[in-house]
Amino acid sequence: xxxxxxxxxxxCRLSPEEIAAMTGRTPKEVKELIADLEEKGIIRRYKAxxxxxxxxxxxxxxxxxxxxxPERGVGFDAIAEQIYRYPEVHTVYLVSGLHDLRVVVxxxxxxxxxxxxxxxxxxxxxxxxxxxxxxxxxxxxDGVFFxxxxxxxxxxxxx
Amino acid sequence: xxxxxKIKSVPPSGIRKFFDIxxxxxxxxxxGVGEPDFVTPWRIREACIYSLGKGYTTYTSNYGxxxxxxLIAADIEKTYGVEYNPENQLLITVGASEAIMLVMHAIxxxxxxxxxxxxxxxxxxPCVIFAGGNPVTVCTDHTSGFLPAPEEIEAAVTPRxxxxxxxxxxxxxxxxxxxxxxxxxVDIAVKHNLYIISDDIYDKLIYGETHTCIPxxxxxxxxxxxxxxxxxxxxxxxWRIGFAAANPELLEAMMKVHQYMVMxxxxxxxxxxxxxxxxxxxxxxxxxxxxxxxxxxxxxSLNNMGLECTTPKGAFYAFPSIKSTGLSSEEFAEKLLLExxxxxxPGNSFGDCGEGYVRCAYATSIQNIQIxxxxxxxxxxxxxS
Numbered sequence: 001x002x003x004x005x006x007x008x009x010x011x012c013r014l015s016p017e018e019i020a021a022m023t024g025r026t027p028k029e030v031k032e033l034i035a036d037l038e039e040k041g042i043i044r045r046y047k048a049x050x051x052x053x054x055x056x057x058x059x060x061x062x063x064x065x066x067x068x069x070p071e072r073g074v075g076f077d078a079i080a081e082q083i084y085r086y087p088e089v090h091t092v093y094l095v096s097g098l099h100d101l102r103v104v105v106x107x108x109x110x111x112x113x114x115x116x117x118x119x120x121x122x123x124x125x126x127x128x129x130x131x132x133x134x135x136x137x138x139x140x141x142d143g144v145f146f147x148x149x150x151x152x153x154x155x156x157x158x159x
Numbered sequence: 160x161x162x163x164x165k166i167k168s169v170p171p172s173g174i175r176k177f178f179d180i181x182x183x184x185x186x187x188x189x190x191g192v193g194e195p196d197f198v199t200p201w202r203i204r205e206a207c208i209y210s211l212g213k214g215y216t217t218y219t220s221n222y223g224x225x226x227x228x229x230l231i232a233a234d235i236e237k238t239y240g241v242e243y244n245p246e247n248q249l250l251i252t253v254g255a256s257e258a259i260m261l262v263m264h265a266i267x268x269x270x271x272x273x274x275x276x277x278x279x280x281x282x283x284x285p286c287v288i289f290a291g292g293n294p295v296t297v298c299t300d301h302t303s304g305f306l307p308a309p310e311e312i313e314a315a316v317t318p319r320x321x322x323x324x325x326x327x328x329x330x331x332x333x334x335x336x337x338x339x340x341x342x343x344x345v346d347i348a349v350k351h352n353l354y355i356i357s358d359d360i361y362d363k364l365i366y367g368e369t370h371t372c373i374p375x376x377x378x379x380x381x382x383x384x385x386x387x388x389x390x391x392x393x394x395x396x397x398w399r400i401g402f403a404a405a406n407p408e409l410l411e412a413m414m415k416v417h418q419y420m421v422m423x424x425x426x427x428x429x430x431x432x433x434x435x436x437x438x439x440x441x442x443x444x445x446x447x448x449x450x451x452x453x454x455x456x457x458x459x460s461l462n463n464m465g466l467e468c469t470t471p472k473g474a475f476y477a478f479p480s481i482k483s484t485g486l487s488s489e490e491f492a493e494k495l496l497l498e499x500x501x502x503x504x505p506g507n508s509f510g511d512c513g514e515g516y517v518r519c520a521y522a523t524s525i526q527n528i529q530i531x532x533x534x535x536x537x538x539x540x541x542x543x544s
Contacts, residue, residue, distance in 0.1 A: 006448075007452065011525065011526075014525070018456060018525075018529070021455045021456045021458075021459035021460070022451075022452035022453070022455045022456050022525075023452065023455065024455055150198060152196065153198075154192050154194055154196070155178065155192070156178065156181040156182060156187060156189045156191060156192065156502055157174050157177050157178040157181055157189065157191040157192065157502060157504060158191070158192045158193040158194050159172070159174055159193050159280065159281040159282075159330075159504070159508065159509075
């Protein structure tokens with residue numbers, strides 16, 4: 001099962017027939033396993049890793065460290081939910097260290113992101129402070145190099 | 160101009176011609192590459208850069224860095240339970256290729272014979288010839304899983320036989336020899352007092368089987384030269400680091416040739432190999448896992464298109480029969496390349512009995528395998544109709 005997940009994590013466009021050949025199972029087994037993984041919510045979604053910068057469609061991302069006071073009974077979960085329900089919020093992690101939540105916010109301009117942080121995020125009840133870091137360049141994301149595609153340097157025929 | 164008859168007796172590599180055609184073509188998907196498509200894991204490259212920065216640019220001991228020899232000896236003992244003294248039983252060489260050449264020089268008298276099952280890696284026979292010996296080949300085909308029967312090996316023994324050369328997992332067939340067969344061959348070597356040379360360069364690339372290390376078999380240790388290297392397991396082909404392990408007397412003889420031929424393997428590559436030994440296990444296992452997936456895909460696709468292909472148990476090669484197409488290996492490979500831009504290596508490059516097969520290396524991405532299989536299937540359909 002983990003084998004299939006690892007394969008899908010690298011390339012989710014492979015067909016059940018191909019995954020079956022790769023793992024020594026039947027296509028039917030693979031289909032059933034994947035359906036089960038989807039149903040259990042282990043596979044959350046299928047997506048592409050995109051270098052938006054190359055499309056000319058500029059998207060601004062900011063990493064925002066948020067310090068909050070946790071709430072009795074629910075800890076950080078309730079406040080995290082209050083934050084992640086905003087569509088502008090791309091990712092939310094609970095982290096150890098000086099801050100509590102790391103929030104990734106997406107917007108069309110720096111101004112838009114900054115206003116979102118000032119007006120929405122910073123004013124959420126129990127948020128003590130925010131610290132915004134605008135993302136300037138992606139070098140690697142989800143295991144993919146963005147900067148230098150590694151080319152095949154081998155000779156075409158080698159014994 | 161005089162060229163040694165020994166050198167002249169070795170025909171030029173059959174692969175060369177293909178290489179020349181391929182290098183002038185665009186958009187070729189190559190299944191012809193006998194090396195990992197992975198770049199050497201970063202931690203290994205970084206260790207080399209660091210050592211260069213620190214100024215490690217000197218000769219090493221002729222035997223190689225003691226730390227590297229210790230790590231290798233510990234790994235062989237841990238993996239296979241075979242003990243070699245790193246002080247005098249291990250020699251770091253410039254690739255496993257050098258180790259093979261050294262053995263031949265160390266053991267052969269002019270005219271001595273070395274028994275080599277075929278198909279096999281292209282360098283074995285020339286190494287024997289360059290050292291003054293005569294290679295004696297034993298043919299195998301897919302009906303026996305490309306494994307010679309021990310009786311066939313014994314039938315090739317003559318009073319001039321000096322050694323039996325074995326290489327499993329095998330390039331180009333991917334065959335892995337079962338322990339019982341290996342033991343039977345070791346018994347033949349004992350009976351006729353022969354050396355065994357075992358090229359284990361693909362030992363880590365094995366799928367669902369356990370590799371048998373020949374010197375671990377009863378009767379084998381004293382007479383076996385164990386050859387291995389970092390190229391395939393750690394994707395370190397260009398670094399040229401291999402090694403040989405043998406009894407101290409034979410290793411000393413090999414070292415004598417080595418010290419006057421190359422002095423020592425490059426220190427920066429040895430430094431990288433130390434990192435591979437210390438911390439490369441996870442990277443290696445990740446690569447093996449991916450080769451295994453590709454293997455499943457390529458073997459299935461080849462059989463689906465009507466090219467009979469036994470499942471290779473090791474290395475990263477599929478060796479399908481193309482006899483059903485009525486073409487020779489070279490015709491098949493050349494037409495496939497020119498018409499569908501897929502490069503494979505004709506089987507006869509690996510010995511006469513490789514005729515009727517082609518070698519497809521699956522050391523390439525799943526995407527490349529998919530494209531290559533699609534094109535190849537179209538090609539097979541076209542020539543069969």
